[in-house]
Amino acid sequence: MPWTATPDDDRRFMDLAIEQARTSWDEGGVPIGAVLVHEGRVLAAGHNQRFQQDSAILHGETDTIEKAGRLPAAVYRESVLYTTLSPCIMCAGTALLYEIPRIVVGENRSFEMSEALLAERGVQVDVLDDPACIALMERMLAERPALWSEDIGVDEGASTKGAR
């Protein structure tokens, strides 16, 4: 029988993603973290690297998938991706490429860009609406707005694309 995450599992893995987000914040970066889980085992944990590695493509989710290394297609298809913030379309596209069937999202109040596309293509997206994730993004928007705007490809001061 394939592994199915319980609500307790979701909580535990989201807490790991939040830890990653906090680490990134402490490093001066964007506080978004993620964890990739297969059969209840953490394959990799990562966080946004825009500031730390001057990266345009290492968001929380892509950094995590990169850190998980080269995996067989079958592993991605049985994995769950946990992320503190609703994925941008680059990260959604990455999940769709590898056919990751479920994404657990910390919150989507601060930013939401791809959930309709993911749902359309059969990905299960579960949003926890987690206060800790919301607080991380509120601090980001208040204290590092330019870094955040850069991270989602909008001009400094512009409103976030697709934000609710």
Place this chain on the structure above:
Amino acid sequence: MPWTATPDDDRRFMDLAIEQARTSWDEGGVPIGAVLVHEGRVLAAGHNQRFQQDSAILHGETDTIEKAGRLPAAVYRESVLYTTLSPCIMCAGTALLYEIPRIVVGENRSFEMSEALLAERGVQVDVLDDPACIALMERMLAERPALWSEDIGVDEGASTKGAR
């Protein structure tokens, strides 16, 4: 007046992308290359790094965007992305995140996964149907099929997703 690529420009930049693809093949990797151009100037050139860096996320296009570094939103929005093969949905998502308005594709006979999505969202996709790009992929499919299947997230020997 904003810069507009002529057909000669397209040819020249696609040739640079092909050079990148050939370099990747010679290194033992996936022969897909890309170039990002702004106002007629090459910002970065890159190629697939699955084999070379054991990377799950550095395709030709994402490697190129990563190599271009942290750019202002306005630069992406005036840039053209040249790629030897029609982009997968991860790379299409990356172009959509940064609102790159035009993608010039070497060929889409070997693989096509995202052109409808790109067109839907207003990206101009021009396909050159270039024999050199087709030949690169034919050799790849014949000589390194497992590496290619891994690169697009399908099991070894499975048919390519969305392939025509």
